[in-house]
């Protein structure tokens with residue numbers, strides 16, 4: 350891509366406590382940046398450069414990697430302030446939960462593809478989407494995945510049945526084309542209506558294309574409730590057979606009858622990790638958010654509507670209050686609000702904390718940037734882990750929290766030269782105030798930017814300074830290194 354948006358850089362960040370992303374304890378150092386790279390790390394006071402940034406009292410760490418996003422379309426837009434950049438996120442993994450913007454041309458994407466908006470499905474091939482991404486020069490780096498639901502909607506003529514052998518081979522060959530074009534791997538979401546009918550054999554058939562390619566496989570489990578054990582087993586089996594590096598998406602258990610079951614699911618994953626590559630991502634909230642499903646909504650204690658196509662005026666209102674106004678049952682009210690999106694309060698705090706603390710867990714926001722009243726995780730995930738869970742609740746050290754957002758995902762996704770502060774690495778950097786960092790986005794005010802993130806550098810360019818967005822095109826589409 351064109352480097353025209355990159356201006357030459359030569360500066361030293363002086364006096365910060367460096368948390369390098371490996372999980373090791375912080376140390377005092379000066380970090381010198383030349384153009385887009387970290388050129389030198391010196392003892393405090395010894396770093397020399399044209400410009401000096403005084404970072405006394407602040408922590409310097411690698412730019413955060415949001416391992417679970419639905420930012421496929423957001424990256425093509427210029428948004429200020431940017432929900433990810435404000436949090437210190439320098440890199441996003443797109444195309445999760447089986448949902449990718451390409452390859453699909455349609456004006457009527459079925460839910461949940463419509464979470465990306467109805468008018469954005471214009472790319473016939475994954476390569477075309479990647480070219481559009483390069484042309485738009487996003488403000489942060491991108492690690493693109495291709496979605497199984499998107500492939501299914503494109504190639505399977507009847508979504509209510511499992512794919513035929515011919516359809517599986519069409520999906521697999523399109524997946525190979527996407528990997529060749531620059532996709533890091535595949536995501537699946539057999540929980541969702543357009544993919545629910547996909548059998549394990551269909552998944553095995555499509556995922557066979559990942560074999561021998563050092564690819565990623567991110568799986569949203571078929572069931573995160575009563576049948577989570579079987580769903581987890583299916584994901585682990587498909588991951589093992591495809592020899593891909595498996596990520597269990599937004600790991601959680603829902604429904605009061607299942608609270609506490611993460612004790613067992615985490616053990617199962619640990620056991621599997623002895624024989625295969627598997628890790629998890631997680632967002633730091635007790636409520637989930639996705640498409641509005643009337644059945645699920647009517648069985649959940651508390652539900653907030655994030656958007657509704659027929660009734661946009663009810664965004665941000667609880668399903669209970671809407672049902673009361675209409676004089677309908679919860680099920681009927683939810684049906685009347687569809688298509689739409691919702692926030693479901695169905696997790697236990699202990700499960701969220703247990704998953705967050707697990708050494709195999711990375712941080713992924715799962716934010717939905719096109720929802721009218723999004724879940725606060727879109728604007729608050731990273732500062733919430735650093736402020737609420739690390740500093741205030743002392744659930745994990747700042748070093749560990751940062752490792753889960755930087756060094757760990759960089760290693761898992763094979764992002765060479767990123768995720769760790771080291772000489773010769775890319776200068777994706779965050780300066781933050783450990784005493785002040787906190788999320789301000791809430792269910793009532795979901796788009797309130799966080800505090801405590803002082804500066805964000807993307808590829809050496811100052812992209813955000815005290816909440817003000819500066820460089821809007823400093824990101825790059827990252828290229829898979831493909832070492833199986």
Ligand SMILES: [Zn+2]
Pocket residue numbers: 445446538569598599
């Ligand atoms: Zn998902």
